[in-house]
Amino acid sequence: MIAVSVLLTITIGSLGPSPMVPALGGPGWQPPYWLDAGPDPYVVIVLAAAAVVIGGAGLLAALADPRPVLSPRLLVLLGCLAAGVLAFLPPSGSGDHLNYAAYGRMVTLGLNPYTHGADDLPGDPVADAVERPWREEPSVYGPVATALQALASWVGGDSLRLTIFVLAVFNAAAFVVTALLIDRFTRDDPARRLRAALLWAVNPLLLYHLVAGMHADTLAIVCMVAALLARAHPVRSGVLLGLGVATKLNAGLVALGPAWELRRRPGRLAVMAVGALAVVVAGYAIVGPEAITPVTTTSKAISHASFWKLVQGWLWALVGTGRAYRGEIQVGALVVLALIAWLLLRLASRRSPSGRDSGGLEAPVVAAGLVVAYLFATPYILPWYDGLAFGMLALVGASAVDGFMVVHLLVLSLAYLPARVDGQPPGAEWLSGVLRPQIAWALLALTVLLMVWAWRAGGPVRRPRASAAPPP
Numbered sequence: 001m002i003a004v005s006v007l008l009t010i011t012i013g014s015l016g017p018s019p020m021v022p023a024l025g026g027p028g029w030q031p032p033y034w035l036d037a038g039p040d041p042y043v044v045i046v047l048a049a050a051a052v053v054i055g056g057a058g059l060l061a062a063l064a065d066p067r068p069v070l071s072p073r074l075l076v077l078l079g080c081l082a083a084g085v086l087a088f089l090p091p092s093g094s095g096d097h098l099n100y101a102a103y104g105r106m107v108t109l110g111l112n113p114y115t116h117g118a119d120d121l122p123g124d125p126v127a128d129a130v131e132r133p134w135r136e137e138p139s140v141y142g143p144v145a146t147a148l149q150a151l152a153s154w155v156g157g158d159s160l161r162l163t164i165f166v167l168a169v170f171n172a173a174a175f176v177v178t179a180l181l182i183d184r185f186t187r188d189d190p191a192r193r194l195r196a197a198l199l200w201a202v203n204p205l206l207l208y209h210l211v212a213g214m215h216a217d218t219l220a221i222v223c224m225v226a227a228l229l230a231r232a233h234p235v236r237s238g239v240l241l242g243l244g245v246a247t248k249l250n251a252g253l254v255a256l257g258p259a260w261e262l263r264r265r266p267g268r269l270a271v272m273a274v275g276a277l278a279v280v281v282a283g284y285a286i287v288g289p290e291a292i293t294p295v296t297t298t299s300k301a302i303s304h305a306s307f308w309k310l311v312q313g314w315l316w317a318l319v320g321t322g323r324a325y326r327g328e329i330q331v332g333a334l335v336v337l338a339l340i341a342w343l344l345l346r347l348a349s350r351r352s353p354s355g356r357d358s359g360g361l362e363a364p365v366v367a368a369g370l371v372v373a374y375l376f377a378t379p380y381i382l383p384w385y386d387g388l389a390f391g392m393l394a395l396v397g398a399s400a401v402d403g404f405m406v407v408h409l410l411v412l413s414l415a416y417l418p419a420r421v422d423g424q425p426p427g428a429e430w431l432s433g434v435l436r437p438q439i440a441w442a443l444l445a446l447t448v449l450l451m452v453w454a455w456r457a458g459g460p461v462r463r464p465r466a467s468a469a470p471p472p
Helices: 002-014 041-064 072-087 096-108 143-156 160-185 190-201 204-211 217-229 234-245 249-261 266-287 289-298 307-318 326-351 363-377 383-393 401-415 429-457
Strands: none
Touching: 002 041, 002 072, 002 204, 041 190, 041 204, 041 401, 072 160, 072 190, 072 204, 096 143, 096 160, 143 160, 143 217, 143 266, 160 190, 160 204, 160 217, 190 383, 204 217, 204 383, 204 401, 217 234, 217 249, 217 363, 217 383, 234 249, 234 266, 249 266, 249 363, 249 383, 266 289, 307 326, 307 429, 326 363, 326 429, 363 383, 363 401, 363 429, 383 401, 401 429
C-alpha cells in the first residue's frame, strides 16, 4: 500500500499542470516541467485523495504489524530514491514553492522579502507566478531559508523552472540526509530501525507533502534532527539548533529538549545556548528586524481546518461577531498545549528506565512530546507542519502516539486537498468551503482521544486486589 501511494504521488507530478500541480512556464531545460498530459482535473484530485488515504492506511498497518517484508536498510534506500525522483518532477500539492522562488528573486533584485510581496515585482517572470492569496504577503521564513531561496534565484536567474529545480534539490537533499541520520541512529536495533524507516524514509504522507510539496519545513527538520544527534558536542549541537530556528521559528520547540536534558549541567547548557543564539541573532541581524513582523502576524491566524475555528464560531454565536477573539483563542491554545505536553511527558517518564523520575527523560523524548502537543493545540496548522513531529518520533521509542500522528496528518491532508486557490475546476469549491471546515470536528475528536489515552496510559498501575480467601 505504501508503494502504491508513492507511485500515485509520482504519477500526479508526471502528468503536468493540474489542480495539484501549478504550471511552471518560461524557458529552461529543467526536468520534465514541460510535460502536460492534459489530465482531467477531477481525476487528479481523486488520485491525490487515493494517494493520501492508501498511504495513511498502509502506514498505520505497517506500524501496527511491522514484520519486515524488506530490510530497514533497503526501505531507507527506496525512500531516498523516491525523494530523488520527486525532485525531478514539478512540485505538487500547493503553490508555496512559487512563493519561495519569488522571495529569493526579491533578494537578488535588492528588495526586502520581509516587507514586500510578489505584487511589488509586476511583470517579473518569477514573481508573476505566485498565486492568490499570497501575492501581497511577505516572507514568514527565517534568514537561513531566505538565503537558500536567494541562492536558488541567483542560479536560476529569470528562469522560474531552474529556480524551482534548485530549491527542489535542496529540499530532497535535506529529506535524504534526515533519513540517513535517523537510520544511523537506530542501526543497532532492527525493530527500532524498521519503525524509524516507516516513520520517515518511506512515509508516503511525508513524501507527498515534504518532498513532492517541496515545503521549507524539511530544511528546518534536518537541522533539528542533526542537533539532537550531536548533543555530545554542545557547540555543534547549538549551531545546528540555531540554523533550524533561523529556518523556521516554530522548530525552536525542539531546542527545549536539550535544554531540559542539560538543566543540571549549566556549563554545557550555556555553551549550547550561546551557539544557538549566536546563529539566530546573526541571521536576523543580517536580514533586519522587519523579518519578525510577518511571523508575529501569522502566529495569530486560525486555519480553517483547525478545531479552534469551531471555537471561534461558538464565540461569535454566544458573544457576537464584532471581534475575532484571537487573543482568547491564543490563550486557550497555550493551555491545551501545556496540558497535552504534561500528559505525554508524564506518560514518557513513567515508562522510562528511571521510573517516575521525569528528570530521566532524554532530549528527543521531551522534544517529541512538545512538538506533538504543539501540533495538536496550535490554531494555525497545515499538513506539512507535522513533518517535524515525525522526525522527532523516529528518534524515540514506539507508542500509540505514532498512530495518532499518522491519523492527524491523514486528516489534515484530506482537508487541504489541494492546498491551492488558483487552478481549481468549477464545482470543486466544496473541498475548501465545505469539507475543510467539517474536518475540524475530526481534529477536535482526535485531540480529545489523545488526551484521554495519555491520561489513562500515564496513570498509576492498577494491581488486582489479593483475595482474602485461603489458598486451595
